Amino acid sequence: MRDSVRVCALAAALAGCLGAQAPAGGRGAPAGGRGGRGGGGLLAQAGSADKHIVDEEAAQRGQKIYAAECITCHGASARGAQNGPDLVRSVVVLRDRYGDQIGAVLKKNHPAQTRKPATYTAAEIEDLSHFIHLKLNDTLRTSPLFHAQNVLTGDAKAGEVYFNGEGKCNQCHSATGDLKGVGAKYDPVDMQQKFLFPKPAFGRGGRGAKQVMVTVTPPSGPAITGVLDKLDDFNVSLRDKDGEYHGFARTPQTKVVVDDPFKAHIDLLERISDKNMHDATAYLESLK
Numbered sequence: 001m002r003d004s005v006r007v008c009a010l011a012a013a014l015a016g017c018l019g020a021q022a023p024a025g026g027r028g029a030p031a032g033g034r035g036g037r038g039g040g041g042l043l044a045q046a047g048s049a050d051k052h053i054v055d056e057e058a059a060q061r062g063q064k065i066y067a068a069e070c071i072t073c074h075g076a077s078a079r080g081a082q083n084g085p086d087l088v089r090s091v092v093v094l095r096d097r098y099g100d101q102i103g104a105v106l107k108k109n110h111p112a113q114t115r116k117p118a119t120y121t122a123a124e125i126e127d128l129s130h131f132i133h134l135k136l137n138d139t140l141r142t143s144p145l146f147h148a149q150n151v152l153t154g155d156a157k158a159g160e161v162y163f164n165g166e167g168k169c170n171q172c173h174s175a176t177g178d179l180k181g182v183g184a185k186y187d188p189v190d191m192q193q194k195f196l197f198p199k200p201a202f203g204r205g206g207r208g209a210k211q212v213m214v215t216v217t218p219p220s221g222p223a224i225t226g227v228l229d230k231l232d233d234f235n236v237s238l239r240d241k242d243g244e245y246h247g248f249a250r251t252p253q254t255k256v257v258v259d260d261p262f263k264a265h266i267d268l269l270e271r272i273s274d275k276n277m278h279d280a281t282a283y284l285e286s287l288k
Contacts, residue, residue, distance in 0.1 A: 052097050052133045062131030065124055069112040078135040087132055088139045099129035151188050151281055159283025162276050169280070172264060175287055183288040192281045196269065198262045210261045214238050216246070219253035228258065 066078075073084025080086035087093050096102045103125035110117050120128075163169040173179050186194065198210075216236055217223040224246050226238035236256050237247040248254055260266070272280075 052129070054134045054137060055130050056134075058127045058130040059134045060131075062124075062127035062129065065128045066131050068114060070128075072113055073111075077139070078132055079139070088136050093132055093136060096129055096133070099125040102129050102132065151192050151278065152285060154275065154278030154280070154282035156279070156282040156286045158275075159279035159281070162280055163283055167268065167272070167276065167280060168264070179284065179287055181288060183285045188281055188285050191284055192277065195265065195280065195284065196272075196277070198265050212261070213259040215257045215259075216248050217255040218248055219251065223255075231256070231258070 066074075070078075070084075073081055074087050075081040075084070078087040092101045092105055099122070103120070103122070106112075106117050106120050106125060106128075108117070160175075163173075163175070182191065185191075212228040213225060214228040214231065214236065215223055215225040216238065224238065224240060226240040226246065229237040229239055229245070231237075232250075234250055235247060236250055236254075237245065239245055250256065
């Protein structure tokens, strides 16, 4: 379970490095050019923080170049081999947009299987970049080819027993109350994600939204309670009932009490087994 959490966190972090915006014109190449060729395509429109949009046809051409020049060192999936590093985790690839970074590396006497670095054309570098970014997307599961596996592999009856017994879920939830009809509300994958990693409402949230609250008692002055904003070893901040921001340095004299409505879910991650997880998912899915 902990490894799964770390993988999810890594994937999210790497996806953030790629940027959130897509170049104008959508997924395909706009009229007047493709990619960096002709000066009017995706490369011309994309900023340094924009996500690299993979051109499938270019990636197919790039795959041939990769197989001829790169596969021995970097592996078939660009995840590295005995003689070369993992390109999916490469900072150069993460920063690359349409070959601007990869091309610079190739031109610096980068070894290849059959050719000299100086012989790569700009078009070949761009095609190669599209293929490498395709492998990056596949690895991070953002590829349109990726489909979540079936998580309904558990026993709903066993899940009900866990819900009302060892899992202690019924101490806060009810199959006929707050969870009534939940199986029809969410897909199994989303439902499993929600009960394993529930997210508090940001800011002040809407009516009835569960939020992490905190009460801070400074060395001098009254205690202040509000929605937790940030908490680390050095500082704590919150927003009170009026939305006003308060920040405090954490000292030995500062008392901090956190009221986290999701603590039971967080603690559950330490003890829930794969069987428990899939049984509980099957049970929740049956509540329709």
